[in-house]
Amino acid sequence: MIDAAQIDHLTALARLELSPAERRTMQQDLTRMLGYFEQLGRVPTEGVQEMQRPVSLVNVLRDDAPGETFPSGVVSALAPETQDGFIRVPRTVDTE
Structure with a gap:
């Protein structure tokens, strides 16, 4: 059972x-x-072959070739804030 401290x-x-x-x-x-997980843990699985996925997956990759890009001035003009030619974004990681 989950207790108040865990909550x-x-x-x-x-x-x-x-x-x-x-x-x-x-x-x-x-x-x-x-x-429910405890119930699953009690399911007899002896003799059942392990598998990673129920469906086989195949990656379809394309060549990593450079393509057309936007000029940096266009991208900078669309950004809400820039600094020294870079797009400035809000901090996403706390430094505490």
């Missing part, structure tokens, strides 16, 4: 703010999901 940890990782009712629902749902 606290998960909500902190996901940066979620949940009401007490939502926390209870999340706890019940996750406990139920883990129960």
